Amino acid sequence: MSSNLTQSIAIGIVVNHVNEVFIATRPVHTKYGGMLEFPGGKVESNELPEDALKRELLEEIGLEILKYRLFHIEEKKASSENKPNVKLYFYLVEEWKNTPYGKEGQDVKWHIISSLDPKKFPPLNITVIERLKNLT
Numbered sequence: 001m002s003s004n005l006t007q008s009i010a011i012g013i014v015v016n017h018v019n020e021v022f023i024a025t026r027p028v029h030t031k032y033g034g035m036l037e038f039p040g041g042k043v044e045s046n047e048l049p050e051d052a053l054k055r056e057l058l059e060e061i062g063l064e065i066l067k068y069r070l071f072h073i074e075e076k077k078a079s080s081e082n083k084p085n086v087k088l089y090f091y092l093v094e095e096w097k098n099t100p101y102g103k104e105g106q107d108v109k110w111h112i113i114s115s116l117d118p119k120k121f122p123p124l125n126i127t128v129i130e131r132l133k134n135l136t
């Protein structure tokens, strides 16, 4: 029997009109430190995934999002009894206000979708990056 809880994560794939996505480098001292990531973070207990998406993008990259849609869900079972299962909600963000920047001091950059190297991202991003490349 498994009693593991599920930690949901809301992630924004911010895409501009020239097929670039806004990507940050994870701080070195964190899990997957030094790897690339789409902005986002943990869904809190009182939130829906899309509430967390709006909050995290404002907190991390100063973006007020206007148009977004759920694009992909990735789930992973916990590797041990005392860890949560994880569920990643990836949203495509297509319209926003403001100009995104690294509000927490993180390194950020626009990357052309076709140039993305999935090996530079956490392993749960591999499928969504493949799907993203098939869009363009």
Ligand SMILES: Nc1nc2c([nH]c(=O)n2[C@H]2C[C@H](O)[C@@H](COP(=O)(O)OP(=O)(O)OP(=O)(O)O)O2)c(=O)[nH]1
Pocket: 009, 011, 030, 031, 032, 036, 037, 038, 039, 040, 041, 042, 056, 122, 123, 124, 125
């Ligand atoms: N933001 C983000 N997290 C990802 C991606 N891929 C992936 O596996 N993750 C994982 C890494 C983390 O274990 C988890 C989200 O964590 P986070 O570190 O961004 O969480 P957070 O913003 O709420 O930060 P904190 O409060 O835990 O410091 O999801 C991704 O593309 N973007």
Ligand SMILES: [Mg+2]
Pocket: 039, 040, 041, 042, 056, 060
């Ligand atoms: Mg985060």
